[in-house]
Amino acid sequence: MNRGDLIALSPFIMLSITIIVIMLAISLRRSHLLTVILTLSGLALTLASISGALCTVPRDVTLLIRIDNSALFFLGLIVIGTFAIAALSFSYFEGRSGEREEFYLLLLLATLGAMVLTAATHFASLFLGIELLSVSLYALIAYHRHSLRSTEAGVKYLILAAASSAVLLFGMALIYAETGSMTFTHIASRIGVSGTYGLPLTAGLAMVLAGLGFKLAVVPFHLWTPDVYEGAPAPITAFVATISKGAVFAVLLRIFTSIDIHERPALLLIMSVVAMASMFVGNLLALQQNNIKRILAYSSISHLGYLLVTLLASGPLAIAAAAFYLVAYFITTIGAFGVVSMVSGKDRDADRREDYQGLAWRRPWLAAVFCAMLFSLAGIPLTAGFVGKFYVVGAGAESSLWPLVVVLVINSAIGLFYYLRIIAALFERTEGQAAQTAAPVTRLGNAVLACLTILLIWLGVYPGPMIEIINKMTHF
Amino acid sequence: MILLLLIIIPLIGGLAAWLSDGKNNTLPRWIALGTLMLDLVLVLLLWKEHAAAVSLLPDTWLVEIQHAWIPQLGISFHLALDGLSLILVSLTIFLGILSVLCSWTEISERVGSFHLNLLFILAGILGVFLSLDLFLFYFFWELMLVPMYFLINLWGHENRVYASYKFFIFTQAGGLLMLLSILGLYFIHGKSTGFYTFDYPLLLGTAMSPSASLWLMLGFFIAFAVKLPMLPFQPWLPDAHTEAPTAGSVILAGLLLKTGAYGLLRFVLPLFPDAVHMVAPIVMGLAVAGIVYGAVLAFSQTDLKRLVAYTSVSHMGFVLLGIFAGTTVALSGAVILIVAHGVTTGALFMLVGMIQERIHTRDLGSMGGFWTTAPRLSSMGLLFVLASLGLPGTANFIGEFLVLLGAFPVNSTMTVIGALGLVLSAVYSLRIAQRVFHGTTRADIRMPDLSVRETGMMAIMIIAVLWIGLFPQTILDTAKPVLNELECCSNHGEPISAKGGGQ
Numbered sequence: 001m002n003r004g005d006l007i008a009l010s011p012f013i014m015l016s017i018t019i020i021v022i023m024l025a026i027s028l029r030r031s032h033l034l035t036v037i038l039t040l041s042g043l044a045l046t047l048a049s050i051s052g053a054l055c056t057v058p059r060d061v062t063l064l065i066r067i068d069n070s071a072l073f074f075l076g077l078i079v080i081g082t083f084a085i086a087a088l089s090f091s092y093f094e095g096r097s098g099e100r101e102e103f104y105l106l107l108l109l110a111t112l113g114a115m116v117l118t119a120a121t122h123f124a125s126l127f128l129g130i131e132l133l134s135v136s137l138y139a140l141i142a143y144h145r146h147s148l149r150s151t152e153a154g155v156k157y158l159i160l161a162a163a164s165s166a167v168l169l170f171g172m173a174l175i176y177a178e179t180g181s182m183t184f185t186h187i188a189s190r191i192g193v194s195g196t197y198g199l200p201l202t203a204g205l206a207m208v209l210a211g212l213g214f215k216l217a218v219v220p221f222h223l224w225t226p227d228v229y230e231g232a233p234a235p236i237t238a239f240v241a242t243i244s245k246g247a248v249f250a251v252l253l254r255i256f257t258s259i260d261i262h263e264r265p266a267l268l269l270i271m272s273v274v275a276m277a278s279m280f281v282g283n284l285l286a287l288q289q290n291n292i293k294r295i296l297a298y299s300s301i302s303h304l305g306y307l308l309v310t311l312l313a314s315g316p317l318a319i320a321a322a323a324f325y326l327v328a329y330f331i332t333t334i335g336a337f338g339v340v341s342m343v344s345g346k347d348r349d350a351d352r353r354e355d356y357q358g359l360a361w362r363r364p365w366l367a368a369v370f371c372a373m374l375f376s377l378a379g380i381p382l383t384a385g386f387v388g389k390f391y392v393v394g395a396g397a398e399s400s401l402w403p404l405v406v407v408l409v410i411n412s413a414i415g416l417f418y419y420l421r422i423i424a425a426l427f428e429r430t431e432g433q434a435a436q437t438a439a440p441v442t443r444l445g446n447a448v449l450a451c452l453t454i455l456l457i458w459l460g461v462y463p464g465p466m467i468e469i470i471n472k473m474t475h476f
Numbered sequence: 477m478i479l480l481l482l483i484i485i486p487l488i489g490g491l492a493a494w495l496s497d498g499k500n501n502t503l504p505r506w507i508a509l510g511t512l513m514l515d516l517v518l519v520l521l522l523w524k525e526h527a528a529a530v531s532l533l534p535d536t537w538l539v540e541i542q543h544a545w546i547p548q549l550g551i552s553f554h555l556a557l558d559g560l561s562l563i564l565v566s567l568t569i570f571l572g573i574l575s576v577l578c579s580w581t582e583i584s585e586r587v588g589s590f591h592l593n594l595l596f597i598l599a600g601i602l603g604v605f606l607s608l609d610l611f612l613f614y615f616f617w618e619l620m621l622v623p624m625y626f627l628i629n630l631w632g633h634e635n636r637v638y639a640s641y642k643f644f645i646f647t648q649a650g651g652l653l654m655l656l657s658i659l660g661l662y663f664i665h666g667k668s669t670g671f672y673t674f675d676y677p678l679l680l681g682t683a684m685s686p687s688a689s690l691w692l693m694l695g696f697f698i699a700f701a702v703k704l705p706m707l708p709f710q711p712w713l714p715d716a717h718t719e720a721p722t723a724g725s726v727i728l729a730g731l732l733l734k735t736g737a738y739g740l741l742r743f744v745l746p747l748f749p750d751a752v753h754m755v756a757p758i759v760m761g762l763a764v765a766g767i768v769y770g771a772v773l774a775f776s777q778t779d780l781k782r783l784v785a786y787t788s789v790s791h792m793g794f795v796l797l798g799i800f801a802g803t804t805v806a807l808s809g810a811v812i813l814i815v816a817h818g819v820t821t822g823a824l825f826m827l828v829g830m831i832q833e834r835i836h837t838r839d840l841g842s843m844g845g846f847w848t849t850a851p852r853l854s855s856m857g858l859l860f861v862l863a864s865l866g867l868p869g870t871a872n873f874i875g876e877f878l879v880l881l882g883a884f885p886v887n888s889t890m891t892v893i894g895a896l897g898l899v900l901s902a903v904y905s906l907r908i909a910q911r912v913f914h915g916t917t918r919a920d921i922r923m924p925d926l927s928v929r930e931t932g933m934m935a936i937m938i939i940a941v942l943w944i945g946l947f948p949q950t951i952l953d954t955a956k957p958v959l960n961e962l963e964c965c966s967n968h969g970e971p972i973s974a975k976g977g978g979q
Binding site for chain 1: 545546547548549611614615616618619621622625626629630637640641644645648649652653655656659660662663
């Protein structure tokens with residue numbers, strides 16, 4: 001461990017220091033504002049240290065972690081995403097009673113787990129990251145201890161995530177037994193060499209994919225999603241939908257770039273079926289819902305399905321498309337749940353349709369942001385979602401994955417229906433004021449939403465610079 | 477630069493109208509009107525500068541700008557104008573001004589955001605008519621849908637929510653198919669030349685297998701056929717037209733449908749000449765079916781606005797017939813009809829809007845005898861009804877006549893059946909005249925005559941209809957160079973060459 005290693009690891013170190021400082025600060029004096037200030041400045045410092053780490057890449061720090069451009073790209077994305085979520089959480093919790101400070105502690109711990117995942121090259125670091133992320137999330141999802149739904153969601157997530165971790169572990173064990181190695185590159189080369197491989201290895205790979213698929217909430221591992229999304233506090237829902245999924249997707253991207261999927265027809269077939277099923281199931285079930293958080297949950301399932309298309313495409317566009325889509329998805333999803341948390345009242349989250357009816361006339365600014373986010377989810381021009389979808393369809397077309405691309409297009413049309421329904425509700429003329437749950441609108445939350453909206457439109461209108469960054473950063 | 481201004485001015489005007497809302501209900505209207513007048517001045521400048529040149533220089537774009545936009549993907553901001561776009565851009569601004577005028581008293585709620593949406597639609601449509609980069613084209617194509625959705629959803633009539641969904645999903649689904657085709661073309665061209673681009677002039681004449689050409693053509697074609705609309709893709713149209721506010725109907729019928737026709741002329745015919753040749757008989761059959769279907773359904777409506785909506789299906793059938801017949805005469809007819817239908821149907825929708833504003837219903841059963849109480853409205857209305865049935869001297873006559881003349885040598889059977897549509901159009905048109913303007917006056921209905929503003933609007937429309945009907949040569953000359961090239965490609969099956977740079 002020399003100086004270069006330390007610089008490469010500085011984002012992790014910086015975030016860990018922040019966590020310890022916050023822990024000490026809470027034990028000395030409980031103050032919501034102070035905790036948030038510490039959290040945000042810690043995240044800002046972490047972001048700054050990422051740019052410091054840029055000059056040391058690529059660098060293998062022990063067997064477990066490899067800091068390269070793409071790892072730093074996803075690290076940056078995760079840190080910025082957490083920054084936005086933490087700022088929105090301040091607005092969300094400010095009006096509520098109870099202990100609010102530990103929330104940020106857990107949030108940063110979960111972020112640390114996600115950060116480890118983006119740089120993991122070894123089963124040990126992969127598992128460490130996943131557990132750090134999951135265990136923090138158990139507590140975060142059930143953070144409203146007195147709410148029945150929140151507790152239910154927490155328990156559900158606990159049981160299913162623990163089970164999926166067990167499956168993941170067992171899969172790792174099988175692969176280790178067959179290949180004698182736990183590093184990704186080594187395993188990939190071993191799989192690549194032997195043309196046929198035995199049942200234990202196949203089973204092991206399938207189990208690892210199942211474990212990761214659970215985190216991504218792709219069909220058929222999606223069953224926890226709607227309940228957890230509904231029960232968790234809105235900022236945490238945003239976290240589960242973006243940071244947690246984004247980090248696991250980064251791992252998958254790393255694994256899939258080291259093996260040529262088109263030489264593995266069985267794997268290609270399985271992943272294609274998973275992708276198609278995720279798109280269809282997500283969109284069709286979203287149509288049945290009236291609860292806004294559940295609709296967004298199902299829509300996120302289908303978006304992960306779209307994202308999987310880029311994983312299966314092998315052309316030069318594919319990785320850039322994945323990264324761009326992920327960026328757009330982060331902005332959009334955090335923005336959408338940001339609006340949900342700002343609309344939420346003191347005692348419950350705003351997830352019913354009635355909470356949003358006529359929002360455009362009551363709180364036009366929030367409704368405009370929500371509208372922009374929903375249009376981006378639907379992939380309408382002027383938003384980042386449009387360019388993202390264009391990119392994904394392009395990557396699929398480049399690799400001639402026509403069935404997948406056609407399914408994607410059909411699903412975009414289905415998806416429109418429920419996004420439009422929410423938008424129509426926003427503009428409905430309500431007779432008399434609906435039960436108004438006025439949240440304490442704080443400036444911080446509004447500022448974050450404003451930044452996200454500007455980013456959303458900027459990426460939709462002038463994506464050139466972002467594509468440039470992505471092209472530079474995502475060479476594995 | 478002037479092309480960019482054409483698009484940007486309505487965008488800025490829309491934002492200004494939106495911001496000016498709240499204090500004063502008329503201010504946004506004046507801002508919108510002023511904005512479009514500014515655009516009108518630009519278009520008149522374009523006419524003045526290029527009217528003489530357009531038929532002399534068939535091989536160049538009159539005005540062209542191109543800037544890198546997303547160079548990593550070969551996407552550029554490429555706008556260009558030729559005779560065909562010039563005609564359609566003028567139509568857009570003309571109908572834009574009239575749709576601002578016709579909502580002057582109809583829209584009283586949230587006037588600012590109404591005009592924001594209205595001007596954004598117009599900017600999107602102008603973008604569609606001017607863009608030469610396929611990505612940019614798709615961008616504008618999708619962009620014009622969103623404000624139109626809001627226009628129907630927020631300011632429409634009783635069943636507006638359903639109609640706005642249907643409109644959005646139909647056109648969006650068509651658009652997504654076009655996206656697939658655009659990407660397919662992009663990769664086929666890129667793989668064969670090693671140069672990846674969305675630039676239309678460079679994509680012309682891309683070598684591809686007949687089956688690839690057919691599939692790509694179908695993607696574009698369905699997107700445009702939904703907009704046009706062609707027969708199996710028309711269910712969105714009656715609902716959207718009926719439920720939209722008057723300005724929305726005018727823009728839908730007058731401009732949005734035309735983007736479909738323009739897409740066929742600009743992209744489908746030149747890019748896939750062989751495939752077009754292959755499907756032309758089928759499409760002509762569907763076009764003729766649309767003519768008859770639209771006319772028969774129009775006759776059986778009791779809602780006046782829905783009736784006018786169905787006549788659009790019938791008229792656009794003629795346009796489609798003309799485009800796929802592919803001779804210069806038929807294509808000229810199609811272009812004339814595009815403009816003529818925009819003006820006459822726009823006027824009829826405005827008329828329906830005025831009647832609805834007065835008697836608060838569109839039901840034919842509760843109308844009648846308007847001639848005695850509102851002679852100005854009725855006489856002007858009669859003129860547009862006659863124009864719609866294709867009376868010689870009016871714009872539609874020239875268009876329909878040229879389409880039939882040009883299509884006859886190509887496919888006489890279809891043309892004969894299509895001509896039947898003219899008879900049917902006389903039936904439904906005269907039914908409007910008889911049920912609305914004649915008959916007994918109902919005592920319970922107060923029907924004031926046209927105001928000065930309304931008379932002025934209708935007078936402008938009448939001048940336009942008669943002018944095109946009596947002197948169609950201006951439009952024919954302007955569109956001729958483009959249409960000549962199109963005829964070459966559709967008859968000989970050879971791709972047309974890329975035009976050289978403009979000024």
